Amino acid sequence: MRVIGVVGGGQLARMMQPAAIGLGLRLRLLAEMAGSSAAQVIPDAVVGDYTDPETVATFARGCDVITFDHEHVPTAILHSLEDAGIAVRPGPDALVHAQDKAVMRARLGALGVPCPANEVVPDAAALIAFGDAHGWPVIAKTSRGGYDGKGVWKLAGPAEAAVPFDGLEGLRADAVVIAEEFVDFTRELSVLVARRPGGQAVVYPVSETVQTDGICTATTTPAPGLRADQVRDLKAMALRIAAELGVVGVLAVELMEARDGRIVVNELAMRPHNTGHWSIDGSVTSQFENHLRAVADLPLGSTETLAPVTVMVNVLGGSLGDLVAGLDDVFSHDPAVKVQLYGKDVVPGRKVGHVTAMGEDVEQTSARAWRAARYLMGESDE
Amino acid sequence: MRVIGVVGGGQLARMMQPAAIGLGLRLRLLAEMAGSSAAQVIPDAVVGDYTDPETVATFARGCDVITFDHEHVPTAILHSLEDAGIAVRPGPDALVHAQDKAVMRARLGALGVPCPANEVVPDAAALIAFGDAHGWPVIAKTSRGGYDGKGVWKLAGPAEAAVPFDGLEGLRADAVVIAEEFVDFTRELSVLVARRPGGQAVVYPVSETVQTDGICTATTTPAPGLRADQVRDLKAMALRIAAELGVVGVLAVELMEARDGRIVVNELAMRPHNTGHWSIDGSVTSQFENHLRAVADLPLGSTETLAPVTVMVNVLGGSLGDLVAGLDDVFSHDPAVKVQLYGKDVVPGRKVGHVTAMGEDVEQTSARAWRAARYLMGESDE
Numbered sequence: 001m002r003v004i005g006v007v008g009g010g011q012l013a014r015m016m017q018p019a020a021i022g023l024g025l026r027l028r029l030l031a032e033m034a035g036s037s038a039a040q041v042i043p044d045a046v047v048g049d050y051t052d053p054e055t056v057a058t059f060a061r062g063c064d065v066i067t068f069d070h071e072h073v074p075t076a077i078l079h080s081l082e083d084a085g086i087a088v089r090p091g092p093d094a095l096v097h098a099q100d101k102a103v104m105r106a107r108l109g110a111l112g113v114p115c116p117a118n119e120v121v122p123d124a125a126a127l128i129a130f131g132d133a134h135g136w137p138v139i140a141k142t143s144r145g146g147y148d149g150k151g152v153w154k155l156a157g158p159a160e161a162a163v164p165f166d167g168l169e170g171l172r173a174d175a176v177v178i179a180e181e182f183v184d185f186t187r188e189l190s191v192l193v194a195r196r197p198g199g200q201a202v203v204y205p206v207s208e209t210v211q212t213d214g215i216c217t218a219t220t221t222p223a224p225g226l227r228a229d230q231v232r233d234l235k236a237m238a239l240r241i242a243a244e245l246g247v248v249g250v251l252a253v254e255l256m257e258a259r260d261g262r263i264v265v266n267e268l269a270m271r272p273h274n275t276g277h278w279s280i281d282g283s284v285t286s287q288f289e290n291h292l293r294a295v296a297d298l299p300l301g302s303t304e305t306l307a308p309v310t311v312m313v314n315v316l317g318g319s320l321g322d323l324v325a326g327l328d329d330v331f332s333h334d335p336a337v338k339v340q341l342y343g344k345d346v347v348p349g350r351k352v353g354h355v356t357a358m359g360e361d362v363e364q365t366s367a368r369a370w371r372a373a374r375y376l377m378g379e380s381d382e
Numbered sequence: 383m384r385v386i387g388v389v390g391g392g393q394l395a396r397m398m399q400p401a402a403i404g405l406g407l408r409l410r411l412l413a414e415m416a417g418s419s420a421a422q423v424i425p426d427a428v429v430g431d432y433t434d435p436e437t438v439a440t441f442a443r444g445c446d447v448i449t450f451d452h453e454h455v456p457t458a459i460l461h462s463l464e465d466a467g468i469a470v471r472p473g474p475d476a477l478v479h480a481q482d483k484a485v486m487r488a489r490l491g492a493l494g495v496p497c498p499a500n501e502v503v504p505d506a507a508a509l510i511a512f513g514d515a516h517g518w519p520v521i522a523k524t525s526r527g528g529y530d531g532k533g534v535w536k537l538a539g540p541a542e543a544a545v546p547f548d549g550l551e552g553l554r555a556d557a558v559v560i561a562e563e564f565v566d567f568t569r570e571l572s573v574l575v576a577r578r579p580g581g582q583a584v585v586y587p588v589s590e591t592v593q594t595d596g597i598c599t600a601t602t603t604p605a606p607g608l609r610a611d612q613v614r615d616l617k618a619m620a621l622r623i624a625a626e627l628g629v630v631g632v633l634a635v636e637l638m639e640a641r642d643g644r645i646v647v648n649e650l651a652m653r654p655h656n657t658g659h660w661s662i663d664g665s666v667t668s669q670f671e672n673h674l675r676a677v678a679d680l681p682l683g684s685t686e687t688l689a690p691v692t693v694m695v696n697v698l699g700g701s702l703g704d705l706v707a708g709l710d711d712v713f714s715h716d717p718a719v720k721v722q723l724y725g726k727d728v729v730p731g732r733k734v735g736h737v738t739a740m741g742e743d744v745e746q747t748s749a750r751a752w753r754a755a756r757y758l759m760g761e762s763d764e
Binding site: 015017023024042298301304327328335336338342353 | 384396400403405406407408421675682684686689706709710713721722723725740
């Protein structure tokens with residue numbers, strides 16, 4: 001494997017490029033538009049529509065294997081690539097579990113993986129019946145096409161039962177509504193696995209993640225306060241899901257820790273994940289390098305941490321329009337903090353970069369990372 | 383500073399790209415030829431002759447600042463860029479000390495920096511007089527245009543005194559011959575500094591370097607067996623040289639440790655340097671990131687190490703033509719070793735990559751790095 005085709009021109013594809021450079025692999029990019037985050041840094045970039053079979057097939061002809069920056073390529077297109085003898089990693093039969101939450105819930109349920117109670121509901125009446133059986137509020141989700149908090153609704157009671165069905169119309173035709181038990185969680189966690197075609201897999205330490213309005217804003221790794229047996233069980237569960245689903249590349253298992261102590265699966269993603277960005281600086285092998293190694297069928301790298309604590313904080317578009325100028329403040333206050341900027345125009349609330357701090361102590365390390373992020377968001381120090 | 387122009391398309395420019403991606407800086411490359419090591423990974427690459435004033439001036443117009451992958455751009459071209467208002471970092475008045483060993487020796491001598499006895503010799507007779515005064519063998523060097531052991535001669539006695547003058551004819555017109563005292567060194571050392579325009583500077587730990595036929599083949603960082611006062615003095619000396627010469631970017635001070643304990647300066651380089659490649663994996667901030675930060679006038683990053691020992695071994699072209707295939711052996715034997723491949727055709731003896739191992743113990747870490755390098759050179763494990 002020499003030429004890795006990456007569908008999607010966002011920051012995840014962008015951050016694959018440093019890893020590809022070291023490994024001597026060539027990335028070939030199918031980007032939504034010229035000048036996208038990844039197209040700025042990958043010479044072999046073509047612009048095209050990833051939902052058009054012809055475009056994707058033409059793109060794939062120059063590649064030894066195809067992988068993804070996002071999960072939105074239609075399953076039928078991926079099957080036809082495989083039929084044409086092109087390696088797709090993760091393959092469509094695995095990827096569907098990250099594309100379709102109904103498929104994911106059914107499969108995880110069959111595997112006995114702890115999930116919130118859930119049910120596909122065809123209409124408001126069925127949703128109300130679910131809420132009456134499992135209690136209100138109810139979480140309703142579109143099975144396909146949701147992201148960063150979009151396509152998820154928290155419904156207080158039966159009066160709101162029509163909301164997701166109205167919302168779905170604006171989304172997509174192949175989606176259904178899933179009703180899920182509201183989990184009163186105290187925090188979210190994430191476990192990342194990287195897995196090769198033959199089954200070799202590595203798992204990263206469990207991260208604690210902070211979500212704000214459905215967007216990941218910060219992670220702390222390793223997640224504080226977990227018992228050793230919990231860590232062991234969560235890692236084993238993530239490895240098992242990756243194996244059962246036949247994932248190749250990175251799998252992110254997003255979890256909720258409930259007030260009653262239960263830990264249940266919230267979402268799956270099959271690509272490098274925001275909750276693994278800490279690994280660029282904080283691990284011997286970053287999630288991006290292990291994703292590429294997996295996709296290229298090379299032995300996977302050590303997921304050992306380089307510091308007792310690594311805290312990553314997302315930079316969301318704020319009042320500072322010129323992020324590179326903000327680096328002056330960031331680096332003059334902290335010579336050890338690390339920054340990744342995504343090359344995107346600053347739009348309020350948009351993910352435009354992240355910062356990472358490594359240290360001995362959760363509180364101090366977190367304070368350093370947040371201070372750096374605030375500088376880049378144009379907020380004052382205090 | 384947003385667009386950094388890099389003159390030279392080799393592996394040093396290539397390894398700047400991961401750092402540029404993180405910092406949100408754009409690299410613009412002037413490469414000797416299409417498909418060069420750096421041009422493979424930098425979208426904005428033009429092919430042209432860096433000795434042609436027009437080519438360089440046209441290239442520079444699209445850049446906020448110009449820096450280098452090598453030291454071979456003629457001083458007159460750099461002066462005319464500065465006259466046109468373009469920032470050149472390091473500037474020509476600093477860079478000349480890395481381009482011309484006669485200028486470097488004169489300046490270091492004036493600064494009282496320990497150097498081997500040396501003298502510019504106009505002819506063989508003068509060289510013989512130098513040898514008779516300082517003892518044989520004598521090291522003769524071309525003042526300009528030497529690299530990787532080329533343009534350096536070890537002369538056993540007066541009978542060989544004409545060799546460098548004959549050799550010089552094949553090199554360049556503006557070069558002279560420098561005679562230097564032969565230093566019976568037990569090992570070579572290297573100290574890297576990064577310095578901003580305003581004078582802020584950081585220094586990396588001292589590295590021990592192994593040279594074979596004039597090519598750096600391995601480094602161990604920190605250099606074993608130095609006393610704390612020696613380390614302090616060497617770092618202070620490197621920082622002083624950077625300041626006195628007005629260096630902006632990375633300065634590498636290459637040193638020889640003589641059998642009698644003296645440590646003298648061998649060479650200066652003003653760009654990321656082979657002896658600093660360990661810092662990609664082994665330091666909080668790599669030499670490439672600090673070079674770019676310095677050139678873009680951003681505050682410099684921490685040079686703290688991430689492990690007690692980091693060993694870098696160069697991969698020289700060997701019997702293995704397909705380096706990516708060799709990664710299978712490397713990574714399956716050692717999940718924690720790191721690799722940088724340069725995207726170059728494998729030619730015997732050519733630098734085509736390097737490997738880095740981090741560990742607790744010099745001997746074990748060195749063994750790991752050498753084993754990985756041997757796999758990539760197509761040599762058997764033992």
